[in-house]
Amino acid sequence: MKILQVDDLRTYFFTSHGAVKAVDGVNFDIEKREVFGLVGESGSGKTLTALSILRLIPESARLESGKVLFNGEDMITADNDRLRSIRGAKISIVFQEPSTALNPVFTIGYQMTEAVLAHRPIGKKKARDIAINYLGKVHIPQPEKVFGDYPHQISGGAKQRVMIAMALMNSPELVILDEPTTALDVTIQAGILDLLDEILEKEKVSMLFISHDFGIISRMCDRVAVMRKGRIVEEGQTDRIINSPREPYTMSLLESVKALL
Amino acid sequence: MKRLFKDKIALASLCFIAVILAFALFAPLIATYNPTSIDVRSVLSPPSHHHILGTDTLGRDIFSRIVYGSRISLSIGFIAVGIAVLIGIFFGSVAGYYGGKIDSMIMRLVDIMLCFPTFFLILAVIALLEPSIFNIMAVIGMTSWMGVARLIRAEVLTLKERDYVSASRVMGGSDAWIIWKHLIPNAIGPVMVNATLGVGGAILVESALSFLGIGVQPPTPSWGNILMDGKSTLGVAWWLTIFPGIFILLTVLAYNLLGDRLRDMLEPRIKG
Amino acid sequence: MIRYIAKRLAGFVPVFFGITLISFFVIHLAPGKPTDIQTSLNPKVSYEARMRLERLYGLDKPLHVQYFDWLRRFVVFDFGRSYVDDRPVRAKIAERIPITLLINILSLILIFAIGIPLGIISAVRRGSFMDRLTTVFSFIGFSTPEFWLALLLMSFFSITLNWLPISGIKSLDFEYFSAAGKVLDVAKHLVLPVCISAFGGIAGISRYMRSSMVGVIHQDYIRTARAKGLNERQVIYKHALKNALLPVITIIGLAIPGLIGGSVIFESIFAIPGMGRLFYESVMARDYATIMGVLSIGAMLTLLGNLLADIAYSYADPRIRVSGER
Numbered sequence: 001m002k003i004l005q006v007d008d009l010r011t012y013f014f015t016s017h018g019a020v021k022a023v024d025g026v027n028f029d030i031e032k033r034e035v036f037g038l039v040g041e042s043g044s045g046k047t048l049t050a051l052s053i054l055r056l057i058p059e060s061a062r063l064e065s066g067k068v069l070f071n072g073e074d075m076i077t078a079d080n081d082r083l084r085s086i087r088g089a090k091i092s093i094v095f096q097e098p099s100t101a102l103n104p105v106f107t108i109g110y111q112m113t114e115a116v117l118a119h120r121p122i123g124k125k126k127a128r129d130i131a132i133n134y135l136g137k138v139h140i141p142q143p144e145k146v147f148g149d150y151p152h153q154i155s156g157g158a159k160q161r162v163m164i165a166m167a168l169m170n171s172p173e174l175v176i177l178d179e180p181t182t183a184l185d186v187t188i189q190a191g192i193l194d195l196l197d198e199i200l201e202k203e204k205v206s207m208l209f210i211s212h213d214f215g216i217i218s219r220m221c222d223r224v225a226v227m228r229k230g231r232i233v234e235e236g237q238t239d240r241i242i243n244s245p246r247e248p249y250t251m252s253l254l255e256s257v258k259a260l261l
Numbered sequence: 262m263k264r265l266f267k268d269k270i271a272l273a274s275l276c277f278i279a280v281i282l283a284f285a286l287f288a289p290l291i292a293t294y295n296p297t298s299i300d301v302r303s304v305l306s307p308p309s310h311h312h313i314l315g316t317d318t319l320g321r322d323i324f325s326r327i328v329y330g331s332r333i334s335l336s337i338g339f340i341a342v343g344i345a346v347l348i349g350i351f352f353g354s355v356a357g358y359y360g361g362k363i364d365s366m367i368m369r370l371v372d373i374m375l376c377f378p379t380f381f382l383i384l385a386v387i388a389l390l391e392p393s394i395f396n397i398m399a400v401i402g403m404t405s406w407m408g409v410a411r412l413i414r415a416e417v418l419t420l421k422e423r424d425y426v427s428a429s430r431v432m433g434g435s436d437a438w439i440i441w442k443h444l445i446p447n448a449i450g451p452v453m454v455n456a457t458l459g460v461g462g463a464i465l466v467e468s469a470l471s472f473l474g475i476g477v478q479p480p481t482p483s484w485g486n487i488l489m490d491g492k493s494t495l496g497v498a499w500w501l502t503i504f505p506g507i508f509i510l511l512t513v514l515a516y517n518l519l520g521d522r523l524r525d526m527l528e529p530r531i532k533g
Numbered sequence: 534m535i536r537y538i539a540k541r542l543a544g545f546v547p548v549f550f551g552i553t554l555i556s557f558f559v560i561h562l563a564p565g566k567p568t569d570i571q572t573s574l575n576p577k578v579s580y581e582a583r584m585r586l587e588r589l590y591g592l593d594k595p596l597h598v599q600y601f602d603w604l605r606r607f608v609v610f611d612f613g614r615s616y617v618d619d620r621p622v623r624a625k626i627a628e629r630i631p632i633t634l635l636i637n638i639l640s641l642i643l644i645f646a647i648g649i650p651l652g653i654i655s656a657v658r659r660g661s662f663m664d665r666l667t668t669v670f671s672f673i674g675f676s677t678p679e680f681w682l683a684l685l686l687m688s689f690f691s692i693t694l695n696w697l698p699i700s701g702i703k704s705l706d707f708e709y710f711s712a713a714g715k716v717l718d719v720a721k722h723l724v725l726p727v728c729i730s731a732f733g734g735i736a737g738i739s740r741y742m743r744s745s746m747v748g749v750i751h752q753d754y755i756r757t758a759r760a761k762g763l764n765e766r767q768v769i770y771k772h773a774l775k776n777a778l779l780p781v782i783t784i785i786g787l788a789i790p791g792l793i794g795g796s797v798i799f800e801s802i803f804a805i806p807g808m809g810r811l812f813y814e815s816v817m818a819r820d821y822a823t824i825m826g827v828l829s830i831g832a833m834l835t836l837l838g839n840l841l842a843d844i845a846y847s848y849a850d851p852r853i854r855v856s857g858e859r
Contacts (some may be wrong), residue, residue, distance in 0.1 A: 056756055088762035095760075101755035103849055105775050115761040150851045166761065274601065372544075373551030375787075376835045377828070380794030381812060385559055386829050388816040450652060465678055469798055472680050492802065495688045502688065506681035514676035521672075 003174055003206050004030040004053070009066035011045075011052045022048045022061070024230035030174070030226075031110060035200065035207040037221030037238065039214060039253070045230040046210045050176050053208075054087055070174070089119040092167035096179040098159035102151040108162055109147035115166050134165040138195060157188035164195065176208045180217065184228070193219065214257040218242055226250045270523040274515040281512055284331040292325035297480045305498050308399075315500035317490050323500065326482035327508055333483040334512065337398050337467045338460040345403025346456055349409025354444070356410070357417025371407045379404045383466065387475050397476055401463050408455050416448040450527045457520035461513040468509050484509050537847045543745045545840060552832045556605050557699065560825055585667065612826030617818050622826035625811060630830075633800070637792045639727045644734035649781065651735070652742025656777075657769055659747065667739060674736025679795055683729050683802045726799045733795075734788055737807035741784060745777040752776070779850050786842035790835045 009096065011023040030036040051077060052059045053068050055104045067158045068075040070091060095101045102111060112131035113124060120127075128147070133145035138161040151159060160180060167175050177196070181189040193216065199205070209220050217224055218238055225235040226249065234247040245251045284291055293313065300320035307313045312321040356367040386400045420443050470476030471485025472492075479486055484505045491502035562772070612622035655664040749755065750773050758772045796809030804810070808827060815823035849854045 052761060056760055084762045084764060086762070087760055093760050095753065095757065097753060101757045103754040103758065103772050103776070105779070106772075107851075114763065114767075118762045118764075118767075150855055152852050153855065163757075307550070335856075369547050369551060373548050373555060376548060376552060376790065376830045376832050376839070377555070378790040378794035378835060380797055381828050381831050382559075384812065384816050385824050388819065388824060389559065389821070461676065465676075468678055469680055472678075473798070473801065473813065485678075488684070491684055495684065499688070502684050506678065506685070509678050509681065510673070510676055514672060517672055517676050532691065 001032045002029045003032050003071060004208070005067070005069040006021045006049070006053070007067040007069065009049065009052055009068060010064040010086060011061055012064045013061045015060065021230050023052060023180050025226070026066075026230070026232055028225050028232060028235060030206055030208060032173075033204060033206055034231065035209055037217040037224035038208065038210045038227060039212065039217050039224055040227035041212055041253070043229075044227040046212075046227050047178050049227070050093065050168070050208060050210055054091060054093060055083060066157070070198055085119065088115055088166075089170040091174045091176065092172045093171070093176040093178065094160070094163045094167050094180050095206065097183045098156055098163055099183070101163055102159060104151055106150075108149055108151060108154070112147070112162070112166055112169065116169055119170050120152050122201065130169055131165075134169050135162070137168070137199075138162070138165045140165070157184055157191065158257075160184060160188075160192055161195065164192075164199070168199065168205075171203070172205060174206045174208065176210070178210045182211070182213075189216075196220065213255060214242065215245075226253065268522050268526075270518050274519040274522075277511060277515040278519070281331050281335065281508075281515075284328045285479070286337045288329050288332060292322075292328040294322035294325040295328040296321060296326045296482045305494065305501075307498070308467055308500055314504045317498075317501055318494065321482075323487065325504055326487055327484065328504070330360050330482040330484045330487065331508075331512075333394070333465060333477055334464050334483065334509075337394065337401070338347070338463040338516075340398045341401035341405070341463040342456050342459040344399060345405040345459060346452060348406035350413050352406065352450075353410035353413025354417055354441075357414040357421070360418075361368065364459045367410070368414075374404065374407055375411075375412075377404075380466070380469070383470065384475060387470065390476060392470075392475050394477060394481075397467060397470060401466055405462065407461060408459075409452055413444070413448055414457060415442055416451075420444060427429060438477065450523075453525065454520050454524045457516055457523060461516035462518070464509065464513050464516070534847050536856075537842055537853050540839070541843050541847075545836060549833075552829065553604055553607050554600075555725060556607075556825060556832070557600055559828065560603075560808075562822070576638065580833065587707040604655050607829060610826075610830070612829070613822040615815070615823045616820040617815070617823070622823050625823060626808060626826055626830055629806060629808045629811045633793070633796050633809060636723060636726055636730060636800075636805070636807065637789075639723065640734065642729040642789070643727060643731040644738055644788070648735040649742050649778075651776065653746055653777075655739065655743040656746030656750065664743075671736040671740045672744060675732070675733050677732065679729055679733065680798045680802060682732060683799050686725055686729065687802070722803075722805075726752075726803050726805060727831030730792060730795060731800050734792070737788070738781065738784065739818060742777065742781055745780055746773060749773045749777045779846065782842055782846045782849060785845075786839040789838035790831075793831050793834060 006026055006028050009023055009026045010021065013020040013022055026045070026049055028036070028038075038049065040046050048057065048061065052063055053070075055063065057063065057074065063076055066076065070086070075086070078086075102108070106114075109128065109131060112134075113127035116122070116127040116130055119125070132147055133144045140146050140158060140161055146154060146158070146162075154162070164180070182194050182198075182248055184192065196207075197220075200207070205222075209217070211217050221238050223236065224238050224241055226233045226241070226247070228249050234245065234250045236239065241250065242254065245254055271421060298321065300316070302320065303312065303316050304320045306312060306316050306320075312322045312324065314327065316322055317326070352367050352370070356364045382404055383400050387396060390396050396498070467476055468483065468485030468488070471483040472488050474489060476485055476487075477483035479489075487500065487505040491498075491505070494501050590630075600690055610623050610625075610626075614620065615622050615625055651667050655667045656663055755768060758768045779841075793809070796807055797813050798809070799805070800807045800810035801813050808831070811823065812827040812831075814820075815827065
């Protein structure tokens with residue numbers, strides 16, 4: 001059962017120097033309960049692909065053409081209300097940079113309950129319980145206190161855990177993670193990856209995992225697609241790609257990480 | 262630079278400023294009358310063939326007075342800003358370069374100066390000295406250097422950290438010279454923006470002073486003191502009020518627009 | 534937050550001294566040499582006036598003694614007696630301050646009430662007709678000489694239309710009005726001055742607010758807000774706005790000296806008995822004692838305003854109000 005089907009997606013930037021084809025005909029599918037990886041260098045278009053799925057692209061970009069079918073429904077042509085009901089509820093996303101992803105003038109608790117109440121009008125108290133529950137699930141110590149804290153009061157790793165908690169609170173079907181550990185210390189990275197493993201075991205989610213790091217990809221993903229300059233160059237089971245890559249570009253990418261794998 | 266000329270608004274502003282500059286430089290050729298000659302017969306006459314913009318309470322031709330007035334307004338604007346920029350560069354570079362106590366003291370001075378209602382200060386000083394054109398330029402300059410000082414200080418501080426400064430140092434250049442050499446190309450942009458906007462501001466201050474009677478003294482024409490008559494003839498001679506004011510407005514507007522466009526061009530484009 | 538405020542307060546002390554020093558310096562610019570060239574506006578300072586100055590400021594004593602005397606008197610606001618009517622300067626200022634403060638506060642309220650929404654709309658509908666219109670108005674707003682605007686409006690509203698009174702703050706038959714009538718009367722007199730005073734400020738604030746908003750809208754946390762499924766109104770008016778408003782608070786601090794200084798102009802034009810007009814009158818009359826008094830008080834008011842703005846900011850920004858990482 002395919003939960004996500006991306007069909008010839010094209011997202012272009014329009015600058016004074018002409019159009020930049022950042023996502024130029026991308027095709028892939030994600031099966032239910034699968035962890036699908038998107039790997040490539042900076043600028044390959046992987047982040048923009050992820051943002052295109054939820055139509056969160058920057059102002060200077062435009063979804064030029066293509067389809068993104070979520071459980072058969074096209075996200076590209078869905079109306080705004082439908083899109084909003086899906087964002088943060090059926091499909092959620094964790095961004096790369098935790099330090100800027102949270103609004104500095106609202107408490108963590110406020111931002112979390114907001115995410116719940118946007119989709120389920122169950123009242124503040126119940127929303128608070130859910131939030132604290134999930135803060136616990138992501139192993140945040142003293143969840144009640146953190147609930148009332150402001151983002152600047154907790155560490156980067158903790159912030160990313162909060163983001164993950166927020167992404168899970170509404171029991172989404174698909175979680176997109178855009179380089180979730182890149183901005184964190186190496187020592188903290190492992191902790192986050194362990195947490196994600198745990199979540200995959202306990203919750204019934206599918207994941208789209210984006211990274212430039214083949215090492216992380218090999219640990220987390222069942223299947224992976226290699227992106228280069230807006231296009232997918234090669235795709236397949238992670239083991240196969242890593243052990244017998246077919247494309248020269250994939251091979252060169254792997255070369256640089258060989259020692260670590 | 263080229264982009265500046267492509268921008269329609271900047272271009273329009275530059276053209277207007279050029280016109281006013283022409284007024285100032287070629288005043289005797291453009292003005293239709295001697296700005297100070299009194300003609301009792303045509304006191305307070307509305308715009309006509311003889312006097313394009315009318316005459317004032319002493320029969321002086323307003324158009325000519327405005328043309329000559331441009332000299333005053335522009336020169337005060339330029340020189341006052343020049344003084345402000347010089348003072349600002351001095352304080353800013355000293356503060357940034359030496360750092361520590363000297364830096365704190367200078368920044369403290371900036372804070373203090375910013376606390377004084379500038380206009381009050383200028384009025385007080387002019388009142389205590391005499392309202393000569395030079396005094397006006399000097400005082401306006403001495404009360405508007407703070408912005409430039411902060412800019413320059415920031416630039417110097419950034420430069421101190423830069424690698425090429427330490428590299429040059431290794432090769433034997435003196436600190437001050439290096440910083441100076443790198444400072445100018447980097448700082449010139451923001452300083453130009455500040456200066457352009459400053460000219461507009463200086464013109465406003467000078468005209469306000471002249472309007473109150475504490476600026477340029479009649480019979481020397483200044484756009485501000487022409488308006489002084491406007492106050493007493495309010496319901497009667499609209500041309501005395503409207504025309505000088507429009508010139509002030511348009512000139513200051515031109516400088517403000519120019520400065521704003523310059524600033525936009527200096528800002529690195531937000532990457533799409 | 535307390536620590537932040539304490540630090541800022543500590544920072545204000547040297548500024549206070551600096552103000553006293555600069556005012557002190559300004560006093561010494563007063564011409565005193567009997568050989569001064571006489572111009573129509575700078576009458577030769579007579580022997581008597583010079584003597585008064587000397588008595589007031591002790592100009593014959595050594596400089597540091599003079600300064601401490603000045604400082605001592607500054608702290609109790611003793612600025613001597615006015616040359617014009619020999620009343621204590623302190624009293625003259627005290628009776629004028631309320632009006633100036635009233636006008637300035639009303640002006641500030643108007644500036645924020647109109648300027649901020651304009652800035653927000655401009656930012657949210659960037660490039661639209663509304664945005665461009667607002668931008669045009671802003672530029673014209675801060676390029677217009679206030680006194681000219683005053684003259685124009687005065688001529689239009691007071692003379693041509695006769696809707697609003699020309700000058701002063703009360704009509705001649707003020708005493709006969711009912712309480713409500715009195716309020717209305719004062720209000721009518723204040724409309725033009727407040728509007729004119731606010732004009733430039735509105736222009737400035739709307740531009741500033743616009744760029745603040747635009748800066749905030751591009752932040753990551755706004756993307757997060759959308760990703761959570763919040764609707765546009767929540768995203769803009771809750772998440773973006775609160776962040777964009779913060780720096781605007783500090784602008785109040787910067788706007789105050791401008792407002793106080795500007796009061797000279799329109800108080801003179803509208804014959805309003807405020808501090809600005811007092812200053813102008815003293816300048817024309819070379820009443821040095823009052824000049825120094827108003828200048829110093831003006832600076833202190835600005836200092837106070839900045840302090841209030843600082844405190845307000847430290848309360849509003851959680852990053853300052855609540856201390857950092859645990």
